[in-house]
Amino acid sequence: MVNERPLRIIHCFRSPIGGIFRHVRDLAEYHARQGHDVGIVCDSSTGGAYEDALFDEIRPFLSLGMFRLPIRRSVSPSDLRALWGSYREIRSLQPDVLHGHGAKGGAIARVIGSVLRVNRYRVARLYSPHGGSLHYSRDTFAGNAILRIEHLLESFTDALVFVCDFEHDTYVAKVGKPRCRSERIYNGISDRDFDTVYPREDAADFLYIGMLRDLKGPDVFIEAFAKTERRVGRPLSALMIGDGPDEAKYEHTMLRLGLGRRIAMMPAMKAREAFAMTRAVVVPSRAESMPYIVLEALAAKVPVIASRVGGIPEVLGNDNIALAEPADADALAAAMARSVTDPKWRMQVMPDPDRFKGTFSASVMAASMMKLYRELLPRRGHKAGCTVSARLA
Incomplete structure (x- = not known):
């Protein structure tokens, strides 16, 4: 079958704590067990002994390794250094999939994926908000700016992945109806x-x-x-x-x-x-x-x-x-x-x-995510593009 080779997947996110880190760890483990190569790019300045232990648990499943560098929570000039450092590392790993989680991770994955595409390297660019910037309101200057950036970055996105219907509806209300493909894939936990x-x-x-x-x-x-x-x-x-x-x-x-x-x-x-x-x-x-x-x-x-x-x-x-x-x-x-x-x-x-188990298990989540990854990757002789899915319309 087309595109059934193992994929090279890199997850980008800022803070290695909380739900996003759990989400990435589960996806990494399930996909690695299926024979795919997985790597992580995340912040080096947050987390402690507890998070270090979690990294030790997931490390055996990261055949593409783990790259950590300072990524600040707020928007700052240091983001340019983080982008450049991430780009050099990601380019050398030649990923098929860049999946960004949270606002900062989403920006890193989509900007770097788009630069790779300019250089004729095909990579699927995905973004899961996990709440993040969607907690902001357009009634404030900072919130309005962040939501405008979300709208702009959508042009560099192959698929938006929402972890629940509420997240999708909030995105539509605050950013607008997605102009690229969007899917709802519930969070799941292991057996x-x-x-x-x-x-x-x-x-x-x-x-x-x-x-x-x-x-x-x-x-x-x-x-x-x-x-x-x-x-x-x-x-x-x-x-x-x-x-x-x-x-x-x-x-x-x-x-x-x-x-x-x-x-x-x-x-x-x-x-x-x-x-x-x-x-x-x-x-x-x-x-x-x-x-x-x-x-x-x-x-x-x-x-x-x-x-x-x-x-x-x-x-x-x-x-x-x-x-x-x-x-x-x-x-x-x-x-x-x-x-x-x-x-x-x-x-x-x-x-x-x-x-409950049939809806919120990690095996269901990982299978749905892999299906989406496969569908976003171009067949030989075809171009990948931003398509609109009616499933969340």
Whole structure:
């Protein structure tokens, strides 16, 4: 068959933490096991010991290696150095596919892929926003500029890959209807993540796990926890696991509210280790795309209470009683209180396990992505171009 040779795939992204890094690791492992050559280009200035351990796990699957260089979060003149350094490395690897993740990764993949095309080198250029720049608003100068850049870069894109319908709809609303091919491919998790995690005897009532920054809602979680205790009329317990720039602020808030002994804080760890320490995961984010922590928890049979943001309702179901309006501590507390007072609550909020696995497994995600890669690569004697897909119209 045409184009059935192994592909050379390079994933470009900025920060090796959180959902994007998980997404890339899963794709890299699945595609490497199928015989493809995979490499990574990402930032060298973020991440710590936990992320270093994750790199060690994925390194055996990166036959094209891993290239790390400083890539700042904000737009700056140093981006030109990052582009030049990435270009030299990527050009030498002769990729078939450049897949950019997040705003910075998307820019690197598409700009470099386009330069390679000027030199008559054919490479498929893909971009997955993963939320990223779509969190910005056109009402601000910076947001308007970033969304205009997204619109401009679309001309250098062969396919946009959205991880949920919400992300696609947000892109259309803020950037415009895609002028190139677009696909929705849900995030997926590996088969090993579908093993049940049972809570320890001393498990906390609630767990927050993720980045300690306001966008993810740790402050909402703390306030909602205090309100939940008042609703149920007894002390409860909680864990906050993660690292981030606002950690000290949240510690101060807990002390001010007198919760220091009932909410414990721990550094970042693997999600499945954390799941054994709780009876319910709380995702209080103000904005999300398709957070992996929701998929991982549900696969491990740990119920989730979450803000109604991003693609979370696509996973739980839009009418799920475990959903609360974002940044609303009262609504979140109501859902949390119900989880500890209603014996039927767990049965009502958990999705059908077979349907869930059939939709959100990494094998499905990786197969769909490979099919897209193949379709974007030109047949011999044909030119690759930007085509419009009606699947997300």
